[in-house]
Amino acid sequence: MECSWPGNNQLMQAYHDKEWCVPNTDDQYLFEMLTLEGAQVRLSWSIVLSRREAYQKAFHNFDISYCSTLTDKDLTNLQEQYNVIKHFSKLQSVRSNAQAVIKIQQEFESLSLFLWRYVDFKPIINHWHSEEEIPAQTPLSNEISKDLKKRGFKFIGPVTMYAFMQAIGMVDDHGTSCPYTSNKERKMKENGFH
Template sequence: MTECTWPSSELMKKYHKEEWCRINKDDQYIFELLSLEGAQAGLSWETVIQKREAYQEAFKQFDIEKCAQLTDEELENIRTEYNVIKHKGKIQSVRNNAIIAQDVQREYGSLADFLWSYVDGQPIINKWQRTNDVPAETELSIKLSKDLKKLGFKFVGPKIVYSFLQSIGIIDDHIITCPYHTHNR
């Protein structure tokens, strides 16, 4: 079987094998991936993955309640003292998005329930022949991006949202010959 060709480093191969396009409905994990995907805007995913442990430490393992309570001083300390992407807006978006995520949890029961409602609880399992066939965005990511922005989420453009949906398994975009594709596991 031929694996997806995009993972180039060992770190990316590990992410591809163990996490990418795997269904996950844990709100803390979902919030982590939403935050990391937002941090990736304009950069490579590998850059973010290399900093993942620092992000986890800085943002208290992405505990939504703790992230929602971060002060301006704590956010500035994260920016200056941790090996994270130094973009102020991206750092502040974690607190902002945690506050909004709490609102979503109160209204929908969980962040996962809200997101999975867009696909009626069923993952989208694509059957791409080549990595180059995978789109950067779709009607779903455009709609969800607009809805997330209306709720007040930051750094949730359609391309970021599409990558996010892959990262939490709502979309399986492994090429059909990849041993990690849903139909091959």
């Protein structure tokens, strides 16, 4: 099966081709994906991707330290000035999640090390034959979601967590006949996986 979910949307196609399921260990990128996946709750991914540039500008390219210090007034200003999702609790979660990331970095060295240990630092590579087979959540996404919630993270339920795992390459759900399936080994090496 080829991945049909990007459709004819150019942003979705580019995301699928260059980022989706590509293993990544950069904390700033992980925080960006965590934020965007949280923003997607009850919305479509295409809406979030169309506002990604605004998010990058509003949150200083997802600078974790900067985001952790934002006040409610700052967030209100960002809500008014930028084309971000206007849901205020989601915007507040950028701050609280950044604060939670900093605590994890202090304890585990990095958010990446904390997350990737769940899969023994190797992506889970699935071999789906139809998109209907791809789960919305898994026992592992549920476990990580619970662990993150205990650490103060918001908008990180098991479905959002599974999408996040795909986004950072912890899970590879490209279809068996998707042209990007053959790039897995190269992509892993490019991102520090051997």
